[in-house]
Amino acid sequence: MTALVWFKRDLRIDDHQPLFQAAKTGAVLPLYIIEPDYWQQSDVSLRHWQFVAPALQQLNRQLTALGQPLLVIKGPATAVLRRLCRQFAISSVHSHEETGNLWTYQRDLAVKRLLHELNIPWQQYRQFAIFRKLADRDNWFNLADNWLKSAPAPAVTRLAFVTDSQWDLSELAPHRKTDLPLCTTVQNANAAQDTLSSFLQLRCVDYRRHISLPAKAVHSCSRLSPYISYGQLSLRRLQQQTFLVSKHSTEQRRQQGLQAFFSRLRWHCHFMQKLEDEPAIEFFNMHRGFDGLRENDFNPALFQAWQTGHSGYPLIDAAMRSLLATGWLHFRARAMLVAFASYHLWLHWRPLALHLAQCFVDYEPGIHYAQMQMQAGTTGINPNRMYNPVKQSQQKDADGRFIRQWLPELRQVPDSWLHTPWLMPAALQQRYACVIELDYPLPIVDLQQAQQHARARLSQWLKQHDKLHWQQQKQAVFVRHASRKRPVAKAVLNRQQLSFDW
């Protein structure tokens, strides 16, 4: 009996339920498929591959040490699986459940049909606190809590040898015709454990103080996101470890840091559950009352200035250019980039989402689309946050360290002008080698006018909609997606009345 374990975004052997269950049945064939069509999707980029490729090498070393190397094959999943199932007389297929984009969902449906046709059972196991076919969010908190506290899968200590595996990732690497430039420095895919240890032992102490400061967040945030997104770390194990370290810690700042981190790990699942419950949020507004609000106002010049880091607002541009170079940003900067583009530039969130998905090495569709909509103000249940990029700059990067690091053209500009360089007199622009419109752009929009415009458009939009219907739609979003520890009073909600077509 040979069982096939299909590795997807779970590139580890620790707490790996599919591997453990497959190994119980006999020999195991571990497989990763490089699917050419996946790598052509508009939310994917080769920056993701920059991280995945070394992660695969590491997984292969771990599996080889257990006795059976990893097979890495390029091709459509259905074709690859059909061939391997025949060649190795596969008796069952095991994998983690995936909450991905529409493409991976449809691919999974095709695989399901194939395995059904071949009469081979496909066992899928939970990898996050995400529950399929959940009626609403009433009981999610308890379900998540129980699952996150449950025992990790036992370790697999040996695999029977099935077949040798020779592959060369430089030959198998996916290709794209046009793409963003690769990251100049990307997180080390082989450093998951070191990054975790340094955070739990040292860096967590400054986590809360530095989490929104661009120059410091880069060191004091956990930096675990890509390891979680590609499954090199088990989120369940991570939660349990964090809890233990926090419990045994006597230092207040460490405890506070770990508690803040602990709740963010739960947010991870909370946000992913939204996409699981409503895959349409990848494309459509969560509150459909916002349909039409921004769709017809798309200004390609504003979009281009934003996406390349040439908006004329130093903190916005430094954030974007740092992201383009490294593939990572802390939460506040991500939120600010999206809010600025959504309100001040009045751009629809969908093209913004695709650009950022390609930029983020840790791209996780479940978190990404729900967060995009939250920051763009289209959920209907979260307050609208219109960040003022100048105030943010003065507060969060007062000494200009972050701005000067990423905007070389502003390096000589003194602190007093750094956050508003366009206000510098012409003589100073010459003196500090930063002539506006020559070395650095004028702001692409006037801040005050843009804020007023956004507020006016929003209030006009709300006025022209039927209040009762709007509230009903809002309630429907709340029932389906909002986090809560207690069930909502269902008596006041008439479900039929609340449901609307997606």
Ligand SMILES: Cc1cc2nc3c(=O)[nH]c(=O)nc-3n(C[C@H](O)[C@H](O)[C@H](O)COP(=O)(O)OP(=O)(O)OC[C@H]3O[C@@H](n4cnc5c(N)ncnc54)[C@H](O)[C@@H]3O)c2cc1C
């Ligand atoms: C518009 C937007 C898009 C985002 N897209 C992604 C994405 O594609 N992938 C991704 O991993 N995160 C995304 N985030 C959430 C967050 O910004 C990143 O998880 C975080 O910056 C990663 O750095 P870290 O691991 O050092 O985070 P830490 O602050 O150390 O947090 C630890 C972990 O908790 C989870 N987490 C933290 N903040 C959030 C949050 N607000 N919502 C959900 N989970 C969270 C992540 O798994 C993160 O790795 C997005 C946020 C915004 C505003």
